[in-house]
Amino acid sequence: MKKQALDPEAKTKPHIIEHLGISALRSTHPEVRKLKRQQSGHSAHGNKVWRSSFVLMDYLTTYPPEPASQVLDVGCGWGLTSIFLAKEYAAKVTGLDIDSGVEPFLRLQAQVNQCEIKFQCGGFESLTETELSAFHLIVAADICFWDEMVDPLLDLFRDALAAGVKRIVIADPGRPPFWSLCEHAVETLDAEIVTRRIYEPWRTEKFILVIERA
Numbered sequence: 001m002k003k004q005a006l007d008p009e010a011k012t013k014p015h016i017i018e019h020l021g022i023s024a025l026r027s028t029h030p031e032v033r034k035l036k037r038q039q040s041g042h043s044a045h046g047n048k049v050w051r052s053s054f055v056l057m058d059y060l061t062t063y064p065p066e067p068a069s070q071v072l073d074v075g076c077g078w079g080l081t082s083i084f085l086a087k088e089y090a091a092k093v094t095g096l097d098i099d100s101g102v103e104p105f106l107r108l109q110a111q112v113n114q115c116e117i118k119f120q121c122g123g124f125e126s127l128t129e130t131e132l133s134a135f136h137l138i139v140a141a142d143i144c145f146w147d148e149m150v151d152p153l154l155d156l157f158r159d160a161l162a163a164g165v166k167r168i169v170i171a172d173p174g175r176p177p178f179w180s181l182c183e184h185a186v187e188t189l190d191a192e193i194v195t196r197r198i199y200e201p202w203r204t205e206k207f208i209l210v211i212e213r214a
């Protein structure tokens, strides 16, 4: 049988993914495990490193934000997309999540990457146009996983565009609610859907909904 080449880092950093300039602590990392032991459990799936976020980051390397843009990362979870944008493009990022339990994980990941992310606990449904007007770009990964999320996300997009947000980029593995979101966003908001494949840190293909205004 052919021997598999060992990642030279694997022995020393088996719990860290180094990719696109960021270090992402996996769920198995001792510090992450320690935080998990302190919590009784997460409520809405913000409990690991999600692959869609790496596809989103990869897409953003091709279509990066202006340096020092104000960015909102909706359903930020552990905040890896936020950290990537802050580190690579000096973006001023607010990570919004309905689950306060993700905050210590986001803080840990940000500390390891030596960057500052503002965390806001709350649902995207309650963001006002005034709040949204502070942002140039809205990003999200894997945030449309229930049917009930489709209409509030469409409302968020409409409010954000009305507030002057220039670009909205949402990555997803392609669950049925996401396709429903895409259908409405293409019809009513002139959205585009693209497929994006990455080969590192995993070989995977995801879908990206993009809405842009001049």
Ligand SMILES: C[S@@+](CC[C@H](N)C(=O)[O-])C[C@H]1O[C@@H](n2cnc3c(N)ncnc32)[C@H](O)[C@@H]1O
Binding pocket: 043, 044, 045, 046, 047, 048, 049, 050, 051, 052, 053, 074, 075, 076, 077, 078, 079, 080, 096, 097, 098, 099, 102, 122, 123, 124, 125, 140, 141, 142, 143
């Ligand atoms: C599948 S995880 C993805 C996390 C992160 N975007 C990533 O890719 O690593 C979905 C995240 O959305 C958050 N979430 C779910 N409903 C939300 C809502 N209504 N408003 C804000 N965040 C929400 C969850 O708490 C969770 O952290």
